[in-house]
Amino acid sequence: MINQFQKSNALYQRALKTIPLASQTFSKSAMMYVNGVSPLFIDHGKGAYVWDVDGNQYIDYVSALMPVILGYCDEDINRAIIEQLDKGIIFSLSSELEIALSEKLVELIPCAEMVRFGKNGSDATSAAIRIARAYNGRDKVAVAGYHGWHDWYIGSTARHLGVPDAVRGLTETFKYNDAESLETLLKNSPNEFSAVILEPDGAVPVNSEFLQQVRGLTEKYGVVLIFDEIVTGFRIHMGGAQAFYGVVPDLATFGKAMGNGMPISAIVGQQRFMKKMDDIFFSGTFGGETLSLVASLATIHKLEEKKAVSVFSQLGNMMMIGVEKLIAIHQMSHVLSVSGGAWWPRITVAPTEALTVLDITSLFRQSLISQGLLLGGGFNFSLAHSDAGVADDTLSRLDASVEQLQYYLNSDKPMQHLAGDPIQPVFQVRK
Numbered sequence: 281m282i283n284q285f286q287k288s289n290a291l292y293q294r295a296l297k298t299i300p301l302a303s304q305t306f307s308k309s310a311m312m313y314v315n316g317v318s319p320l321f322i323d324h325g326k327g328a329y330v331w332d333v334d335g336n337q338y339i340d341y342v343s344a345l346m347p348v349i350l351g352y353c354d355e356d357i358n359r360a361i362i363e364q365l366d367k368g369i370i371f372s373l374s375s376e377l378e379i380a381l382s383e384k385l386v387e388l389i390p391c392a393e394m395v396r397f398g399k400n401g402s403d404a405t406s407a408a409i410r411i412a413r414a415y416n417g418r419d420k421v422a423v424a425g426y427h428g429w430h431d432w433y434i435g436s437t438a439r440h441l442g443v444p445d446a447v448r449g450l451t452e453t454f455k456y457n458d459a460e461s462l463e464t465l466l467k468n469s470p471n472e473f474s475a476v477i478l479e480p481d482g483a484v485p486v487n488s489e490f491l492q493q494v495r496g497l498t499e500k501y502g503v504v505l506i507f508d509e510i511v512t513g514f515r516i517h518m519g520g521a522q523a524f525y526g527v528v529p530d531l532a533t534f535g536k537a538m539g540n541g542m543p544i545s546a547i548v549g550q551q552r553f554m555k556k557m558d559d560i561f562f563s564g565t566f567g568g569e570t571l572s573l574v575a576s577l578a579t580i581h582k583l584e585e586k587k588a589v590s591v592f593s594q595l596g597n598m599m600m601i602g603v604e605k606l607i608a609i610h611q612m613s614h615v616l617s618v619s620g621g622a623w624w625p626r627i628t629v630a631p632t633e634a635l636t637v638l639d640i641t642s643l644f645r646q647s648l649i650s651q652g653l654l655l656g657g658g659f660n661f662s663l664a665h666s667d668a669g670v671a672d673d674t675l676s677r678l679d680a681s682v683e684q685l686q687y688y689l690n691s692d693k694p695m696q697h698l699a700g701d702p703i704q705p706v707f708q709v710r711k
């Protein structure tokens with residue numbers, strides 16, 4: 281049982297003095313963990329495991345928020361990076377690596393005729409929106425998911441402080457899996473919507489007719505359709521959800537898992553849209569940085585070679601069955617359930633009369649940490665999770681975590697067992 285966090289707690293106090301939030305990312309920050317009894321700083325990782333600064337070991341299903349798709353310190357990717365490091369990290373002109381990776385993405389992704397690279401998912405989604413606006417001369421955007429930190433999107437969420445009202449007014453949300461709610465938006469503002477951007481599958485599994493309907497509506501109203509495949513890319517299918525469901529968007533964005541953790545993203549799409557990139561401004565110092573390009577080429581090669589997509593779905597099916605059994609054994613089905621597709625299974629929490637979702641999630645996360653499991657909502661698989669023994673190790677740690685939650689919830693005052701402040705939401709987008 282893990283209960284030593286002295287170094288993490290000390291580093292947190294030190295970080296607070298010079299780093300707002302004490303983290304670079306909301307989802308990696310102290311807000312997401314029960315204060316005082318959680319690791320806040322990782323020292324190193326190998327395969328499916330990470331070790332915190334206090335020396336505690338965890339099976340990591342957060343996978344650094346999904347970029348780690350092969351495992352930590354994958355030897356093939358490390359070798360590719362080290363070989364390139366000896367040639368140069370970045371140059372004063374473009375490199376052939378950019379062409380090689382763009383050709384690979386064109387081969388894999390149905391809508392991809394041309395490709396540009398960015399460093400974050402937000403670079404890619406913002407570029408796609410700019411292309412759409414340049415293409416049809418309209419300003420409004422319809423969204424139904426999470427699409428990054430830039431003004432055009434974040435203005436539509438509850439955490440919009442600092443985004444001008446004029447910008448906020450240009451983005452509207454519609455309901456996921458509800459084509460009617462999208463049509464209402466498009467119909468009520470004729471010729472105003474430039475783009476519809478959505479995650480083509482995710483935490484809420486998509487209804488495949490919905491994607492067809494959205495494709496039809498965007499054509500009917502002359503709106504650019506963008507699939508944000510930053511989560512789905514290389515996980516549900518090597519060509520993204522568009523290849524899996526057979527619905528081809530105009531533009532699509534990829535990121536996260538492309539380079540097993542190296543910072544790289546891509547905007548891909550049909551030529552008539554992508555050619556607008558000759559004229560819009562999308563240009564940055566680090567755009568052609570080579571370590572990320574070689575990491576991405578090597579990652580995609582290994583994912584194909586190891587048939588990763590089918591490994592993930594087998595792993596997911598097994599994990600879903602295993603977790604459902606544990607929930608039944610510990611009589612927790614009133615608060616815990618398994619949801620999502622096999623490529624990205626999730627444990628979903630429901631409230632009780634006395635406790636909110638955040639209360640129960642906090643108690644559960646405390647239990648998971650104490651058993652050595654880093655697990656947010658979803659199982660963010662890497663190939664290393666399919667290594668011998670990892671799945672059994674996971675299920676036995678989950679068994680102990682669910683049993684601990686059962687003990688907490690069956691006690692008179694469950695929240696008295698929470699050793700720190702409850703976790704806090706950043707905002708909810710995946711409803």
Ligand SMILES: Cc1ncc(COP(=O)(O)O)c(C=O)c1O
Binds near residue numbers: 426535
């Ligand atoms: C679907 C989706 N789009 C866009 C982004 C933004 O990517 P990044 O955080 O790399 O800027 C994310 C990040 O979580 C995401 O999940």
